Amino acid sequence: MTEAEDWWSTGISDISPGTIRLRGYAIEDLIGSVSYAQMVWLMTRGSLPSAAEAALLELTLVAAVDHGPQAPSIAAARMAASCGLDLNNAMATGVNLLGDVHGGAGQQCMEVLRLLVDSALSPAEAAAELVASYKERRAYVPGFGHRFHPRDPRRDPLMNAVAEAVAEGTVSGRYVEAALALEAVLAGGAKPVPMNIDGATATIYCELGFAPELGRGLFVLSRSVGLLAHAWEQQNEPTRIKGPLPRSANPTYTGPPPRTL
Numbered sequence: 001m002t003e004a005e006d007w008w009s010t011g012i013s014d015i016s017p018g019t020i021r022l023r024g025y026a027i028e029d030l031i032g033s034v035s036y037a038q039m040v041w042l043m044t045r046g047s048l049p050s051a052a053e054a055a056l057l058e059l060t061l062v063a064a065v066d067h068g069p070q071a072p073s074i075a076a077a078r079m080a081a082s083c084g085l086d087l088n089n090a091m092a093t094g095v096n097l098l099g100d101v102h103g104g105a106g107q108q109c110m111e112v113l114r115l116l117v118d119s120a121l122s123p124a125e126a127a128a129e130l131v132a133s134y135k136e137r138r139a140y141v142p143g144f145g146h147r148f149h150p151r152d153p154r155r156d157p158l159m160n161a162v163a164e165a166v167a168e169g170t171v172s173g174r175y176v177e178a179a180l181a182l183e184a185v186l187a188g189g190a191k192p193v194p195m196n197i198d199g200a201t202a203t204i205y206c207e208l209g210f211a212p213e214l215g216r217g218l219f220v221l222s223r224s225v226g227l228l229a230h231a232w233e234q235q236n237e238p239t240r241i242k243g244p245l246p247r248s249a250n251p252t253y254t255g256p257p258p259r260t261l
Helices: 003-007 036-045 051-063 072-082 087-095 105-118 123-136 155-167 174-187 197-208 212-235
Strands: 013-016 019-022
Touching: 036 051, 036 212, 051 155, 051 197, 051 212, 072 087, 072 212, 087 212, 105 123, 105 174, 105 197, 105 212, 123 174, 155 174, 155 197, 174 197, 197 212
Parallel strands: none
Antiparallel strands: 013 019
């Protein structure tokens, strides 16, 4: 092999004139034979999942597609579209808002669940210790509580599905046990804090063996569907340069009063 051929060496795609192989599979064999969720797994993990594993992954991809303009990423994509940006640019604007604060709780929750599972303590003891440390730092436990929903409607379908997968032997159940232990501790306070979609998807991603960083990437894949839909809807509306507030509302000014030089 030459230096040029080795420059972008990859174990993912094998492309030559008339040939496209992904992880060794010919694209013409994959088309019509695997689902999108199976393809995501193949590309990120290197092998095809079982049907049960793919079904769990697909649930998470469906559950996180959208949360309306209440979500800053969706609002940003819509504003970008109203400013005349093409769909890809509007979507990129929304994706680029998905960081540690908005969009990162799933990855952070996966890291927390790994700590609980790896602990020498029982799940209940490890969860109690972790919650105490977060309270001491006045920090939010990622994956629990929601600023909009008293109880996230996406939590139960996802957690019920992964519980069934545990019963069927598809996944181990270690992360389900840790997540439920954590939820039980958070439910015992003065103000119960139930699990949200980030906690539920984090539980599934951990059970399926995804790395935390891939958890955030999977969330981006899912939310991109909502970004596309909202950007397209906004692009077809007549309003131009739509800002974060209606024209009738001006941001509250907190600076010095009018003054002269």
